[in-house]
Amino acid sequence: MEESVAGRPTKYKSDSIMERRERILRVARKMIAQSGVAELSVRELCARAGIAQKTLYNAFGSKDHVITLAVTQYTQEFNNSVYYKFPRKSLEGQIERMIKVHSRNTQLRSYTTAIMSVYNSAQSDRELRNAVRLMSTNAYRPFVEMLDEEKGLQSKVTPEHITAYLTTNTYATLTDWCIGDIEDQLLVERVCEGFLMIVAASTRGKHKAEAEQWLNDLRNGRPSWMTFRKMAEVEPGELRAAFLQTHKAKQQGQAEAEV
Numbered sequence: 001m002e003e004s005v006a007g008r009p010t011k012y013k014s015d016s017i018m019e020r021r022e023r024i025l026r027v028a029r030k031m032i033a034q035s036g037v038a039e040l041s042v043r044e045l046c047a048r049a050g051i052a053q054k055t056l057y058n059a060f061g062s063k064d065h066v067i068t069l070a071v072t073q074y075t076q077e078f079n080n081s082v083y084y085k086f087p088r089k090s091l092e093g094q095i096e097r098m099i100k101v102h103s104r105n106t107q108l109r110s111y112t113t114a115i116m117s118v119y120n121s122a123q124s125d126r127e128l129r130n131a132v133r134l135m136s137t138n139a140y141r142p143f144v145e146m147l148d149e150e151k152g153l154q155s156k157v158t159p160e161h162i163t164a165y166l167t168t169n170t171y172a173t174l175t176d177w178c179i180g181d182i183e184d185q186l187l188v189e190r191v192c193e194g195f196l197m198i199v200a201a202s203t204r205g206k207h208k209a210e211a212e213q214w215l216n217d218l219r220n221g222r223p224s225w226m227t228f229r230k231m232a233e234v235e236p237g238e239l240r241a242a243f244l245q246t247h248k249a250k251q252q253g254q255a256e257a258e259v
Contacts, residue, residue: 017059020049021059023049024045024056027049029070029111031045032067032070032071032110032114040067042063045066064118065125067118068132070114071114085231085232088143089143089146090143091143093143094140095195096232099188099233099234100233100234102174102187103232103234105174105187106187106188109178115135116171116174119132119133119171140163140166147203152205152208153203153204154202157202162199165198166199170195173191174187193215196214196215196218199211
């Protein structure tokens with residue numbers, strides 16, 4: 001089996017190597033949750049996972065590669081566990097997904113900080129940074145494709161253009177939150193406000209009017225926004241479901257180690 005990050009395959013040629021790979025990612029996720037990415041030591045990670053450092057580098061290439069895989073794996077599990085009420089290719093659907101994701105982020109600061117650390121570091125591998133950026137562009141792509149299909153983008157605004165601005169705004173806002181410049185209770189509003197500002201400035205016709213209406217509702221704290229936001233917040237059950245698969249895998253790994 002081969003798995004890739006940033007377009008490069010990670011090489012796993014046997015069941016034992018696959019098991020070690022999963023063990024490394026489980027331990028990495030636990031360490032990130034406990035103390036964040038800055039304190040993640042490769043030496044300690046390898047000691048906890050019961051492997052040699054050479055094994056880690058052979059399997060993943062770098063510490064950043066381990067971090068990116070560990071956190072993106074969690075993101076995929078979270079996305080698969082969440083139920084959305086509105087279509088993905090709609091403004092309401094995009095806002096709902098953003099509220100889900102960023103209300104989750106306020107509960108998982110260490111994971112979000114890990115991703116932003118990889119993204120913002122001048123020392124990070126360029127392809128890994130692009131892989132982190134792709135997480136955001138993929139989240140916006142269906143909505144932007146809908147705007148393009150319905151001729152809703154203004155002249156000279158391309159899907160690539162607006163998607164790039166949306167991603168840059170999202171990650172800049174998340175970075176400000178990670179370093180404490182934005183309070184937890186304001187993160188969702190700040191990300192959504194930036195999103196709606198860019199959409200309103202880049203679209204026309206009904207799409208522009210709809211974005212401006214939601215933007216006004218958000219800024220004025222109107223019942224339409226407050227009700228929608230409450231409805232879309234991530235629920236504790238959804239957060240637990242995202243961890244369920246990893247928890248079971250961890251228990252299975254422990255049981256095998258005891259045999």
